[in-house]
Amino acid sequence: MSIKNRLTMMSFLQFFVWGAWLITIGTYCFNAKGWTGAQFGAIFSTLGLSSLFMPAITGIIADKWLNAEKLYGILHIFYGIILLYVPKVNDPDTLYYVIFGAMICYMPTISLSNSIAYTILKNNKFDVVKVFPPIRVWGTVGFIVAMWITNIFSSPTPPQIVKELGLSVGNTLSGFTGSPIYANQFYIAAVMAIVLGIYSFTLPKCPPQKTISNESSFIEQLGLTAFKLFGSYKMALFFIFSMFLGGALQLTNMYGDTFLNDFAKIPEYKNSFVVEYSTIIMSISQISETLFILAIPFFLKRFGIKQVMLFSMIAWVLRFGLFAYGDPAGGLWMIILSCIVYGMAFDFFNISGSLFVETTTDPKIRSSAQGLFMMMTNGFGAYLGSKISGYVIDNYYTQGDVKDWHNIWLSFTIYSLIIAIAFAIMFKHKHDPKALENITH
Incomplete structure (x- = not known):
């Protein structure tokens, strides 16, 4: 597989594993769980909270100590493992910390994926300005495909998941037949995230550039x-x-x-x-x-x-x-x-x-x-x-x-x-x- 195709696959999966649940988690929390807007708002706010510090921290790690593609893979594997646990959570306060953990792993991978693509393209003498945008567009395609798959394959709800959610077998959640509010969305995202994590270890090496000196202040490093x-x-x-x-x-x-x-x-x-x-x-x-x-x-x-x-x-x-x-x-x-x-x-x-x-x-x-x-x-x-x-x-x-x-x-x-x-x-x-x-x- 060519370098461009390998990076296209990475971009596709990068946003697939987010799109599988980002748009539909609200329906899951409101209609499947019956939680309030404030409870859901707190859960969703973890996306912003993790974005305040994790991209900078992982940037330092990738710059000084660990290959970017390896760090990227590790984060996605942990992200997938955490998502597998989401359907088992029936308390909004617990889910807040579970989703926060997932976001701590996922949010920095957005900037890491860009850095990996830039590095690999430059190392292989590609024109980044010309080649990268078509690769990135496939990330949006991945997001769209994930939404469609979530919508189509989340119903009917498998009996095991229905039982886990405390519902009677054969019934749909809150009577919303065909709506993408089932736990499947997290399983879909989790499996593909782990696949992406493993796949990332096959990408060309992106070793630390060590552009941050040990003498730099903590403010500068962040x-x-x-x-x-x-x-x-x-x-x-x-x-x-x-x-x-x-x-x-x-x-x-x-x-x-x-x-x-x-x-x-x-x-x-x-x-x-x-x-x-x-x-x-x-x-x-x-x-x-x-x-x-x-x-x-x-x-x-x-x-x-x-x-x-x-x-x-x-x-x-x-x-x-x-x-x-x-x-x-x-x-x-x-x-x-x-x-x-x-x-x-x-x-x-x-x-x-x-x-x-x-x-x-x-x-x-x-x-x-x-x-x-x-x-x-x-x-x-x-x-x-x-x-x-x-x-x-x-x-x-x-x-x-x-x-x-x-x-x-x-x-x-x-x-x-x-x-x-x-x-x-x-x-x-x-x-x-x-x-x-x-x-x-």
């Missing part, structure tokens, strides 16, 4: 020198807005599939395609991602970084607003369109934000600045978005086991609209096509 960028008003604003947008991203990951599944509680929608194949519907969002990535160079050249980031924020307003008024019948087009605009909402800010950091920071701290950008979005933003949204939904939009999804999505819409307006007014950045020319071509 890549925290970029925090001095908060001394700049413009950069501080950018990172704060990054945190707010990171919170918005978690809202759709957390509640999108649960929202579609809950239409089963309305008799006229109970047997609709949206309820039966909610995860497949949600996968349109990831398909949209791959398409909008291709449009980014045009938009950046035509409108500039600030406008592209603003387009992303407007897309978040549409994402939530369309969900608020969509339904499986006459409003199905709104649900579909919401999934389509997700590609713009997600890609435009993440990529344009990364380019903003690349073109406005000192090369000496550029890597640290990129790490800070990810920390604010996937770390602080994800953590706060998960915790706060769970509390708000429990206390203001839930009666018994019924959630007021219309007003939940409207509140998220207003949140996104306020961010977009504030960003348009407060964030000043002049479009400089020359600054982007060497990056986007």
Whole structure:
């Protein structure tokens, strides 16, 4: 198998083992377990919490002591083993620590997979800028395939899993026939994670580069020198807005599939395609991602970084607003369109934000600045978005086991609209096509 094909397989599996459960764990917690929004919010917040420190720690380990591909494999094997235990947990407080352990293992592998790919491609004289993007796209494909497999093969529930969940054999969870809320999602992810972990040991060696000296301060080793960028008003604003947008991203990951599944509680929608194949519907969002990535160079050249980031924020307003008024019948087009605009909402800010950091920071701290950008979005933003949204939904939009999804999505819409307006007014950045020319071509 060629180097590019081997890395493509790694990228595919990297996001397959996440996509198998990330979008559907909310439905599992709410409908299979009957837990509250606050309990689920705490569980989901472990993604952000682990992102605050694990990528930096594993980066140091791979840089100084252990081959990156070996560390990557070890982390995925432990991740898979932990996921195998998830279906046996019936207490939300226990599951918090179990998922936290899984995220401690998984979240740093995202950046490690990129580093491994870069190293192997460079060592084999490939043009990284040209070759890597098509490899990375297969990661999104892996995420989509995992969602489809989870949706299709999680029902009917095997008797053994039904028994473990305390349900009567022959019944589906909460009456949601065909919905991807079964424990199978964790088994699928676990098995493939262990396979990926073993596979990674067959990849070309990526030995420590030892770019961090023993004399470096602890702050420098953790890549925290970029925090001095908060001394700049413009950069501080950018990172704060990054945190707010990171919170918005978690809202759709957390509640999108649960929202579609809950239409089963309305008799006229109970047997609709949206309820039966909610995860497949949600996968349109990831398909949209791959398409909008291709449009980014045009938009950046035509409108500039600030406008592209603003387009992303407007897309978040549409994402939530369309969900608020969509339904499986006459409003199905709104649900579909919401999934389509997700590609713009997600890609435009993440990529344009990364380019903003690349073109406005000192090369000496550029890597640290990129790490800070990810920390604010996937770390602080994800953590706060998960915790706060769970509390708000429990206390203001839930009666018994019924959630007021219309007003939940409207509140998220207003949140996104306020961010977009504030960003348009407060964030000043002049479009400089020359600054982007060497990056986007």
